Amino acid sequence: MSSYTYPGSGRSVRSRSRRGSRASGRPAGPSTRASTCVEDMNEYVVALSQSRGNGTEVGIAVHSLSTGHTVLTQVADTPFFQKTLQHLTLHPPCTVLVPENRNQAGENIPSGTQLIEEVEDSFELECVTLPREYWNREKGHDDILRLAVRNEVQTSTLMAAEEKYYALCAISALFKFLEVRQGLKYPKEALKIRYASSEGTMFIDTDTAKNLELVKNTLTNTTKDTLYGILNKCFTPMGSRLLRGNILQPSNIQHTIEGRLDAVQELLSSPEKLKSIRDGLKALGSTDLDTLILQASRKRQGSVSVVETEARISILLQLQKYIQGTKSIQEEMTLGKCRMLVEIQKEMSDPMLLEIERKIQECLTTDGITNSAKRRNLTTARLYAVKAEFNHLLDVARTTFKENLDDIEHTILTSMTERHSLHCTLEPVENKFRLALKPQDVEGRALPGECINVQRKKTKCVFSSVLLQHNARLEEAQQEILLLSGDIVMKLLASVLDHISGLYRCSDAIAKLDVLACFAESASDGDCVRPMFGETIAIKLSRHPILDKTLGRDDCVPNDIYAAQGHASFQLIQGPNMSGKSTFLRQVGLLTVQAMLGCYVPATYANFRLHDALLSRLSNDDSLDRNLSTFASEMATSAMILGLATPNSIILIDELGRGTAPLEGLGLSHAIAESLINRQSFVFFTTHFHDLATTLGSMRGVVRMHLRVQDNRVEDDNNAFSTTFQYKVEEGPAVIEHYGLKLAKLASLPADVLNRAKEAAMSLSELEAKGRDSTASHAMIKRRKLLLERREADNEELAQTLRHLQRESLDEFTKTFQAVA
Template sequence: MAISYTPMLEQYREVKSRHSNEILFFRLGDFYEMFFEDAETASRELEITLTSREGGQNNRVPMCGVPYHAADNYIAKLINKGYKVAICEQIEDPKQAKGIVRRDVVKIITPGTILAEASLPDKANQYLALLYEEEEELCLTACDISTGECIWAVFSGSSRTNTVCDQLYRLLPAELVLVGKIDGLAAINGFLGQRVPGCATTALAIPEITFSADLLEQHFSEDLPVTQTAKAAVNYLLYYLHHTLKTNLSHVNKLVKIDTHDHMVLDASTLRNLEITRNMRDGGRKDTLLAVLDFTKTAMGGRLLKKWLEAPLLHPGHILRRQEAIAELMNKGAVREAVRELLEEVYDFERILTRIEVGSASARDLAALKTSLAVLPDIKAKIQDCQSDMLTGISNDIKTHVDVTNMIQTAIVDNPPFSVREGGIIRTGYDLELDELRSIARDSKQWIQDLELREKEVTGIKSLKVGYNKVFGYYIEVTHANTGAVPPNYIRKQTLVNAERYITPELKDFETKVLGAQEKITNIEYQLFTVIREYIKERISDIQQTARQIAQLDVLLSLNEAAMRYNYTRPGLNQSRDLLIKDGRHPVVERLLAGEMFVPNDTELNHHNSEIMIITGPNMAGKSTYMRQVALLVIMTQIGSFIPVREASICPVDRIFTRVGASDDLATGQSTFMVEMTETAQIIKFATANSLIILDEIGRGTSTFDGMSIARAVVEYIKDKVRAKTLFATHYHELIELAEYSKVIKNYSVAVKERGNDVVFLRRIIPGGADRSYGIHVAHLAGLPKRIIERAQQILQDLEQSKNDTATGAVTPSREAAASTSANAAISLFSSGIADELLAIDIMTLTPLEALNTLYRLQNKAREETGRL
């Protein structure tokens, strides 16, 4: 037999049936209540008390609730745990309702659509991304609903899944919507699990999606996608936003294509390895290039700086515009300091505009918007005499929005309360009717005092008092001892233990007037607030454009501040595809050195006589730091920044590739070596002659023979086929002989100073290859026991003696040397008969079966040469 619930619970169940995937926050009075399974889930996840409520037919149902004024914090906790929340409100006036008040869902909050200020990162975007695939075209589109930014790109070919993963790492979306079938979904999910673990996924089936009109053209008037796949993807994204937020969203009005023709491409591995905006330790900003350069004063500027670093410019003309603006600011100290001080008054009005658009803005948001806009005339005046093209453009494009500033200033009090439903937000003098009602409410206290004195005199009851409570309203209270003196016009209202409470016609009329005035005050204030909000909504697009200009100005000032503080130099740009750095410094590492000077180094890469630098030398001596340093200096140059060098001339590169470090990809079951080879294969596939490649210790994840063979083959392939500028660090000293066969390969090493058994790493990159790794010395520094170090030194001496004896044909009686035949073979690999075969193999084109057969043949030949048949 079906349970018959109360009318309210039946209403709840009906709404819940349409929102089975969300936790339903059901508004009842001053609380959002949850029932049934939602109550059990919410009480557990939010750690709040689970109670119950009579549900009908003596049946109690689980229930929990949170105060509506504190709901944002509870919602944020649920969103962070991967849940979605549907907000159900009253949608009719209770006074007009016949029966139970109608309620319905007014918005759905998901990880990608949450707008609560406390839940959003200040200096980073919070993207909702969507993937849609059709006819081997994979479209990625994303929107930061808190700022209104919307982007898109289409990828095709066999590498489209990898390219999309690179973009997802850059965007770090809070939520990814998947529409229809995605061929590479398993790989994408694996990547998200490892690199973007906080991303929630939502699947949409295409038959579920219907459009009342073309949302694309409703929101955007320019830069519209051309392909049907892209158009459909952006439409699906807009549909999802409208479906969840259930509002106009007119602030989503700028659509930008992710264009690799205008910006350097940085894949996920490079962004991670170079720690440009997130460190590898915990994914935070600390010890990143972003942290070093970020002196922005506004959240808008902080977000833009992050975008610049993740998408450096390609065209020299665009880079020069930024450089010239920074250079001009350097020469105008008074202007620079004045504008930076003014920017401290600017709130994140880009996001305030969004809250105004969706109807969640408070009066405090309007006050913050007023404060932000009020400094615009001064900012514009300070930079209007600047001569550089970029600063001139910013000055021209900043609108002062004096009308909005004046309206808010005239209407909204300076320190308004948080709630817009409880009054106290409109200034005195703004509305005549409101002022009259306030006068009534304000004078009520004096009227009550006068009434009390008058009644005491008329009745002679000295203990009489006039009071008020929310349940019974206004009353006259008389103790039981004095009830005999109560006049006949007193009407008994309430009996207490020690007194009686009365009402009079005069007091009842006053109560109606005063309480009606207070209710009218609240309603009028809210209506006036909504009128102001609508006035601002009509101007959102123009104010957004100003916000973008303020963000650019903030970033230019930030890069200028970094250059001034850290003694950066303006790099030159060339079109000869050269990279020349003199006394370059690592921008992050030099900031971490406490009381120690960073050792600068030179770099020269070109396509004439120094295309590939093979760098050998001890571990821990600074090879990796040096190579990362070069890459970071190029990135800084291409965002228009000054850089830590004495002098530099750099030709913009189209991509930077890095293969550094060692890590397993446990999510997909790939070993360290497999990850290494996969990343190397991607570099070989996509690098061009205009790219910069950073390779650190290729081949170390496998045996000596295999690793050395792969390392040499990779270098040769880059030299012959790719021709990219390359920094190649290796512990295989045998590779230095490659410089003998090619004029574009140069050997470099890290300078070492030996004092007896002590070794000092000088951190200086010098011409010439190294002949030792100093691995035992590094092991000693790492704290290995003395016994192990001494034994390692003994074994090393035996191996080196064995090598010398093998070279001279002498017979070595040493037991240790006899046991190290395989090591000797490794040392002499490239002088053996195997070398010719290895050099002739194009390993990048071998099938797995061919590779196994080749390896089997070479192994047999190695056995013959070493006598180990």
């Protein structure tokens, strides 16, 4: 068991080696290493509040440090906390807060130790404990009231969180931590806080997200060659964020998905419109509107110093530019017919945005201090950022300033020319002025004594003058202007933020539009088809979405996929090593996610089901880095799958039972498969166990498939042969035997080793065949004996036994018949 130190509130709770901690403790949980991607930069502060005792109710509050977005939720979790981990994968944490508890001796101990272990192992961080009094339901409720932007989202958040005790506790601890420990004080009603329900989404456990490489390439630790990487053609950070969230938690509500598909179809039908919209989005640049809104909220209060005023003006001008940018996009959308595009257009033309634009336009000059061409004239820009005639007092101060400036210009410049023949110019710098001369005017020449702070540069010589320094009136007037401007800008920002909900709505709308336009763009450059949804999975000539891009369309072999409730829910897939089994499984998973995002898929026809969960046991999650044995990991993942699988789940299992003795592996694989068949989940199951095909083959719902391989056999004493992998999935059992040996030959294993391996394999096959015969005769003897014994038993029991034996014999007959055929 891991050793913890209990150093008191707010300090790390763990002082153990992460590796190996599980090996000595409870059974290993499924690998849950998070699938974060580089862009996320783990920027979320997360608070977790778990029900006491054996319950697994977990309240989660997450807060983005860059956008201020706060999401709370409460989940009834599995024993290994997959749902909590999935939520954290969506919001990669930099800090995780947990409540501290006291044991009988009055010492502080972290509560929910198992949850803490899972989180620490998955996200490679150490949780931070906070005193119990921070975790307060009422305070959580008040925080939402105090900090959330007042709009319909706040109302629905309060309603949804009303009965969620642990979620409210978590949010109260979160804000207490941010305010007290981090000194982050948010102004009232400035944050986007929402309650997220997992209802209406497909659950994807963290292992599956990782193994399908949905958002992170495990080899390169980037988004390259991931589903996110190939789909993400978004221009805005909000769009990319939304896309990533949707990939990790796709919708399973048909209305929502069809709405997106309608929008994509409409954009696809008008390439010019799509291009103009994407050009408009591109012009918005990489500015993160959510971050900008948060910065604006933070600047709502504070000093009116020059630096602060400058920052406020910069934010206001960026907001104005953003709103103007959205206008051009709206114009392109006026012809929108489908529901979602109409809604987006409505959100983007929110009257609040026009009001914000009007207010900024009325007050500020647009070519203010953000204009880089004028940066050298910063002081002047600062002084004239607020428009003339906007404020009478400001106009008066400016007139005084101008008079002083003219006066100085006249006195000093004239005096310099007349007395020293130096033709100076006046140059504003920071909050003061200085004089400047061209280098050739001062070359080899000493400057008069009244010139001080002389700096000779390549392009000019700058200096100050005693006269200039003593001009207090000029500085006074300048300060007056800056103070008045600061006050005006502060009020302007506050009045702009009265419309903060309009800004947040606009940000959401831009994100949605960006994602839809990116789906349309992806669909426009390839043979993709609009997916449909029904009771069966039927996909014609589908391509692996990532291989399609990386290998190229010509080299990516298309495959049909079919599964249906009842007669074909369990696909048992066999084939030699390297024949493409794992790739096929991943293809099924990726296409399912892609379709449920509302995205066209690479196929010629596609019908999907809407699933409640996508679960998997794929072969590259052996978690060596977590000191888990392959077998322990397999069993834990299988337990998780069996715990969550329903008839609406889609499950991908790749070569189960490899990590233990073959017979045990076969037995476990059979039992797990049988359980999934009985649940009627849609399962794609690859295996190297030939016997599994025999034991499962006759069960209702099982369809046997194989990956076609062309065996170019010229088998002689030298084992000369070659195998062509065709990556084509076909119905029926696999036909090539000892393909492992053939692949080993291709890998240039020494000939003597190969020959020995072949001999051993042949002998084992013979032994196995003999064993099967003797087992069969043994079973027959047992059956006869049983029949004799049953003669004495009551008639019904006898009838049942006979029926059972009849079924068994029939099955065996069918199998023999199929084998002979």
